[in-house]
Amino acid sequence: MEWRTVLENLEAQLARLQAAGINYLNIEPDPELARMLNDAAHEAGAVTPDEPAAGHGAAFAQSTEVSAGVATQDAIDAPVTPGTQPRSEPQSKAAAAGQIHPSEFKTLDSLQEYFRDCRNCGLCAGRSRVVFGEGHAHPIILFVGEGPGQEEDRQGLPFVGRAGTLLTQGIRALGLAREDIYIANIVKCRPPGNRNPQPEEMAACLPILQRQIELLDPKVIVTLGNVPLKTFNPRARGITQARGHPFGYREWQILPTFHPAYLLRNPNGLDPWWSDLKQALVLANTAATRGAE
Ligand code: SF4
DSSP, X not given: OHHHHHHHHHHHHHHHHHHTTOOEEEEOOOHHHHHHHHHHHXXXXXXXXXXXXXXXXXXXXXXXXXXXXXXXXXXXXXXXXXXXXXXXXXXXXXXXXXXXXXGGOOSHHHHHHHTTTOOSSGGGGTOSSOOOOEEOSSOSEEEEXXXXXXXXXXXXXXXXXXXXXXXXXXXXXXXXXXXXXEEEESSSSOOGGGOOOOHHHHHHHHHHHHHHHHHHOOSEEEEESHHHHHHHOTTOOOHHHHTTOOEEETTEEEEEEOOHHHHHHOGGGHHHHHHHHHHHHHHHHHHHHHHHO
């Protein structure tokens, strides 16, 4: 069968990569592969004709562990439960264990409370606090950064260090207060030494952010820096070129811009950053107007 041959070849290729020491891949949905997976799933009776096959139409970057199988949306959608899931355990096993998926939480408060002591990735070992996020329950703008820094880790709040001060100034210059917006991060625990979060850490944490977005339903999402940009849009060029160019994520628009920490080192970026913030407000107001019609 056509799809079985493709899967077998893919499995062999993944095994070769793993043997060569490559443990993670960015998987992007390929329309032809998705069609064949859909056919295979229908053949197995797993989905109805109107449902996409696993891995098709994924919104987040598919940073997924290489295994002797096909990387699917399961890695993103699988339940993540604090304290109970061994770090090396595939998340589909967590699903089988009946752990609660973030999508099952109906309120932001209950979601935050459940993951208050999350231990679903290795970042729990070095953190002081889970930095869940902060702000308005239905914000006009949702800012998404990369992960907590030292001061955020200490206080349990996002963007409270020097970069946070700059972000707050930008928000105020728009005529808004921090209480009007919401700030979250791709990972909710501080990576040691402020390094970039690893793919498996982002994959473990993303379902929480995804549910946050659904519950917050912001008018626009502004990503800060390269990591959140590439998380939502793996094919995007670097932030210098991608900033200021909105793209769609499900029913929301995302506007990428610089991370405030970058601006502290590169003040030349302040003008385009300010231009992006103003554009974000226009996009948010347009979305609000459309929603009111
Ligand atoms: S970074 Fe996210 S997944 Fe990892 S322990 Fe913290 S809250 Fe849990």
